[in-house]
Amino acid sequence: MTLNLDSIIFISFLLASVVIGLFSSYGVRTIKEYAIGNKNFTTATIAATIVATWASGNVFFGMVEETYKNGLYQILGDCADVICMFSIGIILAPRMGEFLDKLSIAEAMGDLYGTGARAITAITGLTMSVGVIAAQLQVSGLIFSYCFNCPTEYGIIAGGVIMGLYSTLGGVRSVTFTDVIQLITFATMLPTLAFFIFDKMHVSSILSHPEVTQRFFNFHEVFDFTRPKSLYYLCLFLFNGIPGFGPAFFQRVAISKDTRQITKSFVIAGFIWFFIIISIDFISILTFSAHPNLVPINVVKFIIFDQSYPGLRGFILAGIMAMIMSTADSYTNSASVLFVHDLCKPLGMKIKKELLITRIISAILVLGAIGLSLASNIGTGKISLMQFLIAAHMFYMPVVTVPFLLAVFGFRSSTKAVLIGMAAGAITVFTWEQFLQIEHIPGIIPGMVANMVFLFASHYLLRQEGGWIGIKDQAPLIAIKQERSARIKKFIKSIKEFNFSKFMEKNSPNNELMYIYTGLFACISLYANMATVNHYIKLNLSELFQIITPSVLFSATALLSYPLWLEPWKRCEVIAHIVWNIVSFYGLIFIGFLFAIISSFSTFQVMILMINLIMIAVLVRWQWALTMIILGAVFSVNFANIYLPGSLNLEAISLRLQLIYILLFIGSLLIIFIKPKQERQSLVEEKVLHLGTRLVAQEKQVLDALSLKSEFIRNMQHEYHTPMTGIMAMSQMLYDSHDNLSDKEKKEAAEVIFKSFVRLESFDSNLASLAKLNKNEFQLKPEDINFSELLQERIKTCRKLYEEEDSTRGFIVNLPDEEIRIWGDKYYLQQMLDNLIINAIMYCEHGLIEITLERLGNRFLRLYVRDSGIGIPPSELLEVFGEFMVSSKTRTPSGGRGIGLALCKKVVTAHQGNILAESDGESWTLFTVTLPLR
Known part of the structure; x- marks a missing residue:
């Protein structure tokens, strides 16, 4: 064996994986920690380990070989994997709440159908896992032989030893942590390899060859199910698309905190996997278009040694090895748990040291997989890697998957x-x-x-x-259905109540200088395009440039002269907004795409276009930016085809590839970077508006606070002193040490100030309202209110302001289909709802909050707010509505507030309704509010 750059990269990756895996495994003491950890994994980590487990080494080899050999048949089969991930995340995950505390799929089946079903599931899961691991080891043997020029058998043994080492000792924490590293490795390797091969070829020749078109774009042949081959790949599509819930993938469900995290993880994994299969299939298409006569089982070897260079070759080998290790270690971990936890226990075997035995079984399973891999003919031409993978699942899916999916x-x-x-x-x-x-x-x-x-x-x-x-x-499923229904209603309402003026306002700058800068930028963009476009293009399309130049300059001047507009024009802001959008669309997007097309996507024109599109994406909402960009691309292509025939010197298919790449790039930029930023900005604006509205109302009400009872003095010291201390301390720290603090420390300090302010403001608001309601001359300001809509709005606002980001509590909101309207004082009803909802959030940290609204005939409505929190002692249920009366379970040494529920009682009484509290004193509390509709 000779060491070179490629082997050094490969060895370094193996050492890093083992060291990181063993380091992250420190502290595993029980079989539960070994199997599913402490359920403290982030959504990104779970998504990464899902993809890493899915993207096995034999899948890579199999996809490359089969796509090269069978073209579109295999590509469609690969897409079924994405459908499978999305179906798990969107359809199945909300229904899997009862399985989150299970260590394995066999335990779940045992709880459903008894010990026999549990043992059968464990046996079929073990056989499937050993088969999958054996397939990975076979591929690892090939990788070691490629890297060190050694016999495949040595590579199988070496790969088994390395994979077994940290998966046996580490447990799921080791597996998930190394999966993240391995995902980054091969997810980086694939596009790098694809672009390297792509760069060596002429873009227009990739898909122009008849053999390429016949193999990769013959949809008529693929969907002709009278052909045996089409029928086989239909079965393969079903095999890939039906969620099998093998031991390793059920484990990915079990390590999640809740069903919402499962949904997010699998949806994110679906998008990542879609990107990966596109890269793998693209590599196969590129290889076939350049070398259509290769033997399929040698395609991967050809790609590694003939389509790359030293350094990249080692990186490719490490990336494939990452795929192998991430899948093998996952199945090793889950299979060892199956054997000890689900096979030995049902058979009556008493095991004292479960963790130690599990690790020993894990090592034995790896040894068994090594033996199976050495004895099999996988990948030699007698049986392909894809066929072996199907064979490994042959008994598991028909035996276990069907009853589990039905359950x-x-x-x-x-x-x-x-x-x-x-x-x-x-x-x-x-x-x-x-x-x-x-x-x-x-x-x-x-x-x-x-x-x-x-x-x-x-x-x-x-x-x-x-x-x-x-x-x-059913709580997670009900919550998702309610959220989906609320989104649909909101969408329909937004269409019915669409306001063009407000729409333009939201998607236009609110700064006068920005209008001037946009006009100036349009002029600079035009001059940059004119200066860098090819001279012969300007000569051939001189009439076009005689139209483009004055039209862009005229429209840009309209923005540059904005300060000189007549005052009536300025006061009618919608005119400025429309003009800005038209100039931006025409001068930056449409003209930018047109220059890129007529210049055959030259470097400078594409660069200017990208700058234009990014600027638009920053200034307007991402949805509107994406819409304008797509429309600009469509209009520019159609314009060039209709009015500039023969001006395109790129073939149509090449043009489409360039446009698709630009749209995908900008679309990804908008979704990944701009969208979250704009959502955070909208949330901040909503919080500012909410707090600002409440603060204005308090300016006058706080003056009446002096008339409260003597109990107020005892409570005021605590309720004012505590948040003020936080505000003053953090403000002083920011003032004294601003330049020395990190961004994280500044953010934490600002968060303390904000939360202290919210607490202080809430206390002030409740106190002032309570004082007003105690006055004899007090009068309500009744109006017609959509109580259903008000309740939804307050739930949404209170959750945003008071619920932690990593909260595990569940929310169920049951609203009638019809609107419930009430005649009442909106401000005080809003305060009553806020106090009930905030109390439920504060005293129910991990349980379920259920809010139900219903109509009682034609005269009354009833609201239920139930939480599975700490409860209220039954003897105190009548006292909690008294002013400054606090439950013994929430009372602090300094007194507690005792204002929120008293205010609720006053508001409900003022509306001629009643409020009732019920509790078992330990695990739940229910508030029932009944109000007259008129």
């Missing part, structure tokens, strides 16, 4: 019916593969169908208990 959707049956279905699935697979041997239909799909048919038949024919009874934990 997730709410169908529950008896143990007898499920075991009959499992047996039918296994027998069907065995019969299909051993006797029927229909090559173009793998037995895995008929086996799943057989399981489902026999499960339903045995359930209904044998009259078993259960059926479509629904899921146990």
